[in-house]
Amino acid sequence: MTVSQTGQRKRSAKDFTWKNILKHREKYILVLPGLAWYAVFAYIPIFGLSLAFKKYMARMGLFGSPWIGLANFENVFADPAFLQSIFTTLRINAGRLLFVFPFPIFLALILNEVRLGRPKKILQSIFTFPHFLSWVIVASIMVNILGQRGMVNSLMGGLFGAKPVSFLGIPSYFLPLIYLTDIWKSAGWSAIIYMAAISGIDTEQYEAAEIDGSTRLQRMWYITLPGIKPTIVVLFILAMGYLMSGGFDQVFNLSNPATIRVAETLDMYIYRITFRGSVDFSFSAAVALFRSVINMVLLFTADRITKRFGGSGLLA
Amino acid sequence: MNAKVKKAETGFRERFEMLDGVILAFLLVLAAIIVIPFVNVIATSFASQKEASESALLLVPRQPTIDNYYRLFQDPRILIGYKTTALILLLGVPINLILTTSLAYGLTRINFPGAKFLFFAVLLTMLFNGGIVPMYLLMMQLGLTKSIWSVILAYGVNTFYFIVMRTYMTTLPESLIESAKIDGASELQVLFRIILPLSKPIIATILLFYAVDRWNEWFNAMVFLRRNDLIPLQLVLRTIVMDSTIVNSLSISGPRVPRFTEGIQTAAIIVTMLPIMLVFPFLQKYFLKGIMIGAIKA
Numbered sequence: 001m002t003v004s005q006t007g008q009r010k011r012s013a014k015d016f017t018w019k020n021i022l023k024h025r026e027k028y029i030l031v032l033p034g035l036a037w038y039a040v041f042a043y044i045p046i047f048g049l050s051l052a053f054k055k056y057m058a059r060m061g062l063f064g065s066p067w068i069g070l071a072n073f074e075n076v077f078a079d080p081a082f083l084q085s086i087f088t089t090l091r092i093n094a095g096r097l098l099f100v101f102p103f104p105i106f107l108a109l110i111l112n113e114v115r116l117g118r119p120k121k122i123l124q125s126i127f128t129f130p131h132f133l134s135w136v137i138v139a140s141i142m143v144n145i146l147g148q149r150g151m152v153n154s155l156m157g158g159l160f161g162a163k164p165v166s167f168l169g170i171p172s173y174f175l176p177l178i179y180l181t182d183i184w185k186s187a188g189w190s191a192i193i194y195m196a197a198i199s200g201i202d203t204e205q206y207e208a209a210e211i212d213g214s215t216r217l218q219r220m221w222y223i224t225l226p227g228i229k230p231t232i233v234v235l236f237i238l239a240m241g242y243l244m245s246g247g248f249d250q251v252f253n254l255s256n257p258a259t260i261r262v263a264e265t266l267d268m269y270i271y272r273i274t275f276r277g278s279v280d281f282s283f284s285a286a287v288a289l290f291r292s293v294i295n296m297v298l299l300f301t302a303d304r305i306t307k308r309f310g311g312s313g314l315l316a
Numbered sequence: 317m318n319a320k321v322k323k324a325e326t327g328f329r330e331r332f333e334m335l336d337g338v339i340l341a342f343l344l345v346l347a348a349i350i351v352i353p354f355v356n357v358i359a360t361s362f363a364s365q366k367e368a369s370e371s372a373l374l375l376v377p378r379q380p381t382i383d384n385y386y387r388l389f390q391d392p393r394i395l396i397g398y399k400t401t402a403l404i405l406l407l408g409v410p411i412n413l414i415l416t417t418s419l420a421y422g423l424t425r426i427n428f429p430g431a432k433f434l435f436f437a438v439l440l441t442m443l444f445n446g447g448i449v450p451m452y453l454l455m456m457q458l459g460l461t462k463s464i465w466s467v468i469l470a471y472g473v474n475t476f477y478f479i480v481m482r483t484y485m486t487t488l489p490e491s492l493i494e495s496a497k498i499d500g501a502s503e504l505q506v507l508f509r510i511i512l513p514l515s516k517p518i519i520a521t522i523l524l525f526y527a528v529d530r531w532n533e534w535f536n537a538m539v540f541l542r543r544n545d546l547i548p549l550q551l552v553l554r555t556i557v558m559d560s561t562i563v564n565s566l567s568i569s570g571p572r573v574p575r576f577t578e579g580i581q582t583a584a585i586i587v588t589m590l591p592i593m594l595v596f597p598f599l600q601k602y603f604l605k606g607i608m609i610g611a612i613k614a
Binding site for chain 2: 015016017020021023024026027028030031033034035037038040041042043044045046047048049051056061062107110111113114115119123125126127128129130132133134136137139140141142143144145147149150151154155157158159184188216217248249253270271274275281284285287288291292295296299300303
């Protein structure tokens with residue numbers, strides 16, 4: 001984990017004698033509750049995914065059901081809704097990388113140019129606040145202001161005499177809705193990490209550039225932006241690691257029967273087949289295992305690549 | 317000192333360029349896009365149906381009324397929501413904190429047999445998890461579905477918060493711990509007398525992290541509980557908004573459906589959002605610290 005681990009400590013850590021274990025017994029007592037939680041509520045579900053290769057029988061439970069090989073996967077890959085959900089997930093998340101990802105960078109760059117301390121703080125508070133609300137609340141607000149009788153429609157009607165539009169019920173509006181609400185909710189929060197990176201840039205560079213007669217836009221473009229480039233690269237690669245996951249809360253709360261065709265991501269699909277309609281837990285487990293493996297591969301790859309770029313990544 | 321400030325101020329005034337104006341104007345527009353929906357929701361919740369439907373942009377109701385709130389609280393689900401969420405918060409957050417703090421301190425130094433393996437096992441859950449399907453079956457098998465404990469136990473340690481807390485604890489001076497141990501203090505005494513008092517800022521931060529997460533919980537409750545007398549507030553809000561949206565789109569007007577659905581919806585939003593608004597000033601102070609510590613790591 002840290003560089004400070006000396007050879008001596010490493011040796012004692014490997015020393016599995018009773019004497020050594022007894023010496024550290026208090027440590028074991030300390031970590032026991034937390035580790036017990038991980039064992040039951042993280043690792044049992046992980047091993048429970050073995051259900052993907054079994055036929056689930058309620059009375060035999062998660063680990064007692066009989067093995068049936070790859071039959072579940074054959075059914076999964078034969079389901080067009082499954083394949084469609086993968087495509088939908090990739091489409092939504094690729095759009096996020098393209099439209100949502102750059103916004104916090106831009107926001108941090110221009111917030112950094114605000115030279116009045118107080119307005120800057122107030123603005124930052126406003127931009128950060130929605131992050132702390134759940135998607136249930138944010139979606140409720142959006143349903144309210146974007147609805148047929150909502151603020152946006154009545155404003156458009158009042159100003160231009162426009163007819164009310166059902167922003168949430170038109171499939172072609174769904175992706176823009178996802179991106180815009182995502183920016184609305186979390187751009188301010190995501191900008192914080194870039195602001196921190198900006199504050200780490202050596203001020204001498206700015207002074208030197210100023211003496212050389214550069215404009216502020218030039219300094220933003222040639223000093224600030226390159227200064228935070230490592231942060232941008234690391235966060236972009238990590239975001240690629242989440243290409244097949246994330247956004248369930250948002251999509252679930254903003255979609256409705258009218259838009260479900262373009263909104264059923266892999267996680268939404270898993271929810272539907274598991275908790276709505278005919279329930280086949282083995283089938284669900286096969287999809288869930290597929291999801292977990294894909295996500296792990298993506299995240300692990302992203303993690304390794306960020307380390308090459310000098311980030312410390314997710315894992316130590 | 318004073319002269320310096322003055323100089324800086326005049327310096328600023330001299331250099332106030334077009335660009336400052338453009339940037340400030342742009343940021344103000346962005347801020348308005350975030351603030352106006354909130355103002356509109358608050359105003360609608362205090363407005364009558366007549367006023368809400370007549371004004372193009374309702375920001376301040378001319379004749380404020382608490383009718384919407386009165387009718388909202390006639391819905392028994394709101395009180396059920398508050399009770400359930402309070403229960404989840406009061407039982408859940410202490411468990412979250414105890415598990416996370418003890419684990420973070422226990423694994424601060426990887427210097428006991430098996431520690432490296434255990435630490436890796438914890439981190440691995442960030443890359444690989446079972447997801448909701450086996451979790452649901454596990455809860456069924458434990459007989460916890462329909463019990464509040466399913467929601468409480470499903471979220472025990474957040475691995476990211478664990479890392480933040482552990483990172484903070486590794487920065488505490490080791491000499492303090494060593495000298496306490498030479499004086500014969502046990503590991504638990506070190507934790508309670510030295511580590512916890514020194515870790516107050518990070519514990520406060522993580523406490524707020526967990527409290528907000530618990531307040532915002534809805535998915536686990538939706539999947540595990542399915543009981544009419546045990547619904548967290550978030551889920552009540554969701555039901556109220558979804559119900560009235562469906563009612564609106566189908567134009568059903570039954571006797572039990574209140575007419576001014578937007579009024580009730582917005583009142584429900586405010587009621588669910590209010591606690592977060594009230595703790596936001598504290599959140600900001602501590603969360604910024606938290607994300608900075610996290611950022612150094614990540």
